[in-house]
Structure formats: structure tokens, C-alpha cells
Amino acid sequence: EVQLVESGGGLVQPGGSLRLSCAASGFTFKRFWMHWVRQAPGKGLEWVSRLNEDGSTTNYADSVKGRFTISRDNAENTLYLQMNSLRVEDTAMYYCTRDLGGSQAFWGQGTLVTVSS
Amino acid sequence: DIVMTQSPLSLSVTPGEPASISCRSSQSPLHSNGNYFFDWYLQKPGQSPQLLIYWGSIRASGVPDRFSGSGSGTDFTLKISRVEAEDLGVYYCMQALQTPYTFGQGTKLEIK
Numbered sequence: 001e002v003q004l005v006e007s008g009g010g011l012v013q014p015g016g017s018l019r020l021s022c023a024a025s026g027f028t029f030k031r032f033w034m035h036w037v038r039q040a041p042g043k044g045l046e047w048v049s050r051l052n053e054d055g056s057t058t059n060y061a062d063s064v065k066g067r068f069t070i071s072r073d074n075a076e077n078t079l080y081l082q083m084n085s086l087r088v089e090d091t092a093m094y095y096c097t098r099d100l101g102g103s104q105a106f107w108g109q110g111t112l113v114t115v116s117s
Numbered sequence: 118d119i120v121m122t123q124s125p126l127s128l129s130v131t132p133g134e135p136a137s138i139s140c141r142s143s144q145s146p147l148h149s150n151g152n153y154f155f156d157w158y159l160q161k162p163g164q165s166p167q168l169l170i171y172w173g174s175i176r177a178s179g180v181p182d183r184f185s186g187s188g189s190g191t192d193f194t195l196k197i198s199r200v201e202a203e204d205l206g207v208y209y210c211m212q213a214l215q216t217p218y219t220f221g222q223g224t225k226l227e228i229k
Contacts, residue, residue, distance in 0.1 A: 035218075037218075044209070044220055044221075044222055044223050045158075045160075045166065045209055045211075045220040045223075046220070047216070047217050047218035047219065047220070050216065050218075059216040059217075061216075061217045062217070095165055095166075100211075100213060100218060101154055101156060101171070101211070101213025101218065102171065102213075103171050103172075103175070103177070105156070105168040105171065105177070106168070107165040107166055107167070108165060109164075109165050110165055
């Protein structure tokens with residue numbers, strides 16, 4: 001069974017940092033592009049970042065460029081999102097997704113990040 | 118960025134009746150390989166989004182055949198031939214041709 005389990009969310013003050021993790025299982029993790037997508041409370045979906053199979057190619061939304069860093073550990077089947085200089089508007093549920101845009105797209109259940117003083 | 122515009126933003130449907138949702142992209146999501154990099158998702162209440170249709174018209178594994186996707190160029194449609202109670206939720210279109218991937222605003226389907 002394919003599983004993506006996010007963790008690391010929580011309450012942080014503006015300007016703070018968090019590191020999200022996504023543990024993958026049930027599939028060959030190293031063969032897929034991986035993405036982060038977020039959803040502010042009561043709002044729609046916003047793509048955040050993506051990373052290719054070996055971690056050599058990354059892309060970011062303008063809203064997070066220079067503040068967020070996506071990475072992966074294929075030996076540990078884990079995807080990460082390092083979030084620095086957090087802003088109130090970064091408050092959202094963060095979803096780890098596999099193969100977004102492809103035939104095997106799959107989403108985790110998400111981890112909630114709240115940025116507030 | 119490619120802008121995705123859905124309509125309607127909400128609809129209320131009686132079980133057994135059909136439903137249709139449209140999505141227009143500001144640029145065609147047609148890839149050089151001939152596939153449209155265009156997907157439909159359903160987010161049921163309290164859940165993460167699930168893939169319904171990829172490449173514009175191909176049903177994802179396990180998706181009932183009452184769901185169908187069509188379209189070309191910049192105009193795409195999701196049709197549900199006979200709505201069931203379990204179909205309630207918010208439907209999103211998405212383009213994956215170029216980053217940033219972009220989503221429509223969402224269409225909330227309610228069951229009468």
C-alpha cells in the first residue's frame with residue numbers, strides 16, 4: 001500500500017523555521033519526482049515546490065523562493081521541506097505528493113503549519 | 118503563470134442526475150509529446166485531494182467510469198454521468214505543463 005506520511009508541522013512565530021518531513025512507503029521512492037503543495041485554511045491549492053528523482057533539479061513557487069528548500073534522502077525514502085523566514089501567509093496544510101501531473105499521482109494526508117505570534 | 122479558471126464555483130445536484138464542471142486555462146497545457154498535462158482532482162471533506170483524471174481524459178486507477186474528462190486547447194470539462202452521494206466535495210483542475218503548477222479555484226459539489 002502506497003503511503004506518504006507528513007510530519008513536522010506546528011505553531012511557529014513569524015520569522016521562525018520549520019522542517020517538514022514526508023516518509024514514503026509502498027513504492028520505489030527514488031523513481032519519482034516529489035512535490036509539496038499547500039492549502040491555506042478554507043482556501044484552494046497552491047503548488048510550492050518539486051524535486052526530481054535524484055535531487056539534482058528543484059523548482060519553487062515565487063512566494064517561497066529563497067526561503068524554502070526541498071530535498072530528499074532516497075536511502076531513507078524521505079522528502080523534506082526546510083522552511084525559513086516564515087510569514088503569517090505561509091499558514092497552511094502542507095501536502096507531500098508523488099508524481100504530480102502524472103498517472104501515479106498520490107497525496108499524503110498533510111501536516112498543518114501555523115505561523116502566528 | 119498559467120491561470121486556471123473553473124466554472125461554476127458551486128453546484129447542487131440530485132443523486133442520479135448528471136453534473137459538469139468546466140475549466141479554462143490561460144495557455145494550452147499541451148505538451149510536446151502530444152498529451153495535455155491537465156488533471157482533475159476531487160477533495161472530499163476532511164481528506165487530501167485524490168486524482169480523478171490525468172492527461173485531460175484518462176481515468177486514474179480505481180476511479181468509477183461515471184467520471185469522464187474531455188477537452189482540447191484551453192477548454193476542458195469534467196462530467197459525472199450520474200452523481201452519487203459519495204461524489205460530494207471540491208473539484209479542482211490543475212495544469213502540470215510548466216512550473217508553477219497551477220490549480221483552478223475549485224468547484225464545490227453539494228448533493229441535494
